[in-house]
Amino acid sequence: MTKTRGKSKVKIVSNPAQAKHPPAHDFKPSGKHLNFNRITDEQFLIAAEEMKLEDDIRMLLRTPYRELIVQIPVRMDDGHLELFHGYRVQHNGVRGPYKGGLRFHPEVDLNEVRSLAALMTWKTALVDVPFGGAKGGVTCDPSNMSRKELQALTRGLTSKIDMALGVYRDIPAPDMNTNAQVMAWIMDEYGKKHGYTPAIVTGKPINLGGSEGREEATGRGTMIITREACKAFGIDIKQTRVAIQGFGNVGSWTARLLDEQGAKIVAVSDVHGGIHNPAGLDMKKLVAHVKTEKTVVGFAGAKSLPNDELLTIDCDILIPAALGGVVHRNNADDVQAKIIVEAANSPVTPRADEMLRKRGKHVLPDILVNAGGVTVSYFEWVQNLQQFHWDLLTVNSELERRMVKAWKRVYQTATERNLTLRIAAYAVALEKVAEATRQRF
Ligand code: GLU
Numbered sequence: 001m002t003k004t005r006g007k008s009k010v011k012i013v014s015n016p017a018q019a020k021h022p023p024a025h026d027f028k029p030s031g032k033h034l035n036f037n038r039i040t041d042e043q044f045l046i047a048a049e050e051m052k053l054e055d056d057i058r059m060l061l062r063t064p065y066r067e068l069i070v071q072i073p074v075r076m077d078d079g080h081l082e083l084f085h086g087y088r089v090q091h092n093g094v095r096g097p098y099k100g101g102l103r104f105h106p107e108v109d110l111n112e113v114r115s116l117a118a119l120m121t122w123k124t125a126l127v128d129v130p131f132g133g134a135k136g137g138v139t140c141d142p143s144n145m146s147r148k149e150l151q152a153l154t155r156g157l158t159s160k161i162d163m164a165l166g167v168y169r170d171i172p173a174p175d176m177n178t179n180a181q182v183m184a185w186i187m188d189e190y191g192k193k194h195g196y197t198p199a200i201v202t203g204k205p206i207n208l209g210g211s212e213g214r215e216e217a218t219g220r221g222t223m224i225i226t227r228e229a230c231k232a233f234g235i236d237i238k239q240t241r242v243a244i245q246g247f248g249n250v251g252s253w254t255a256r257l258l259d260e261q262g263a264k265i266v267a268v269s270d271v272h273g274g275i276h277n278p279a280g281l282d283m284k285k286l287v288a289h290v291k292t293e294k295t296v297v298g299f300a301g302a303k304s305l306p307n308d309e310l311l312t313i314d315c316d317i318l319i320p321a322a323l324g325g326v327v328h329r330n331n332a333d334d335v336q337a338k339i340i341v342e343a344a345n346s347p348v349t350p351r352a353d354e355m356l357r358k359r360g361k362h363v364l365p366d367i368l369v370n371a372g373g374v375t376v377s378y379f380e381w382v383q384n385l386q387q388f389h390w391d392l393l394t395v396n397s398e399l400e401r402r403m404v405k406a407w408k409r410v411y412q413t414a415t416e417r418n419l420t421l422r423i424a425a426y427a428v429a430l431e432k433v434a435e436a437t438r439q440r441f
Pocket of ligand 1: 099174
């Protein structure tokens with residue numbers, strides 16, 4: 001099939017996006033009441049149905065293994081005692097130790113963490129790293145907290161969930177609003193009780209046992225999957241115009257690396273607003289601007305743009321790289337991009353997924369697209385256990401190999417079984433986890 005739309009120079013040659021897909025339920029568009037757990041649960045059930053997964057295994061894989069909710073009192077800089085709530089959910093560990101990030105965000109709750117933990121189980125299986133799935137977080141607003149308060153919060157969380165952590169039990173990592181510094185505090189706090197244990201956490205500063213290439217790994221993985229998808233769909237990446245929502249770690253690295261591939265980045269946004277230049281944004285200058293201004297807003301080479309308009313802008317590739325649930329039933333029909341790349345976790349609701357599929361759009365699923373982060377986390381863990389440091393070239397070529405292999409497997413499954421790329425990705429992952437479950441029980 002050959003399709004063109006709008007001013008695009010892009011041609012879609014084959015279109016597995018139009019593969020069969022059962023009807024999806026509807027979800028609240030976005031914001032606080034978005035039920036993440038229903039999104040991932042529904043995706044799981046569609047794939048489980050497709051694979052005719054046994055009822056007992058289905059029940060096991062739908063239920064988390066362990067959920068911790070902890071109280072973290074922090075003495076704030078002004079002297080008052082603030083009570084935070086922290087979470088760690090271990091979803092499934094049949095393939096290896098629990099693995100997944102920690103996020104600090106005002107909207108973190110048990111439901112969200114539960115859902116993100118399940119995504120980690122599928123993600124680690126899909127890229128074939130020997131981990132299970134977990135996620136954690138604290139309900140807080142880090143933008144209103146000092147470094148001292150954040151450090152106290154991180155140390156508080158680490159000591160409260162200490163009993164569930166371990167180098168062969170559960171290994172946290174960065175996620176939304178957490179970074180290498182936060183990981184360093186976790187390693188230090190854990191080490192007070194257990195001795196020097198760098199493998200307890202990944203995404204650390206390189207100086208403390210972190211891996212080369214870990215910081216940009218999720219963005220690099222996103223670039224690799226986007227590039228491979230373009231190849232498979234018969235699209236020349238150099239002819240594509242890309243819009244990216246989110247300019248944090250994942251969004252900014254994805255933008256830089258796609259720019260290096262010759263794609264034109266026409267719009268980007270962050271929490272403060274968006275910017276647009278149909279002729280393409282100068283990435284080097286933009287990165288320098290963000291370094292000093294802490295936002296993309298005000299960049300000289302572009303017009304300003306409201307954040308939600310970015311999602312429906314005229315472009316070929318749309319990359320939501322920030323929050324979940326941003327493409328929903330109220331805006332899915334306005335999305336103009338032909339390829340939607342889920343760099344964030346769960347940015348497209350199941351209802352929107354179906355609307356996009358009906359319009360012949362390709363959605364590259366989160367569990368494949370953003371799996372580069374946990375893949376390099378695996379390399380970091382291996383390096384820590386072996387006390388042997390890899391160079392950047394080794395990290396990047398091993399990441400490239402694993403991401404391309406996962407893409408090929410998903411694309412082949414989608415084509416052979418007439419599935420969407422999301423359900424194909426779930427099918428590949430679920431089969432691995434289901435098989436390990438059958439072997440263990
Ligand atoms: N937080 C990242 C994710 O959602 C990375 C997890 C990890 O490296 O363990 O995939």
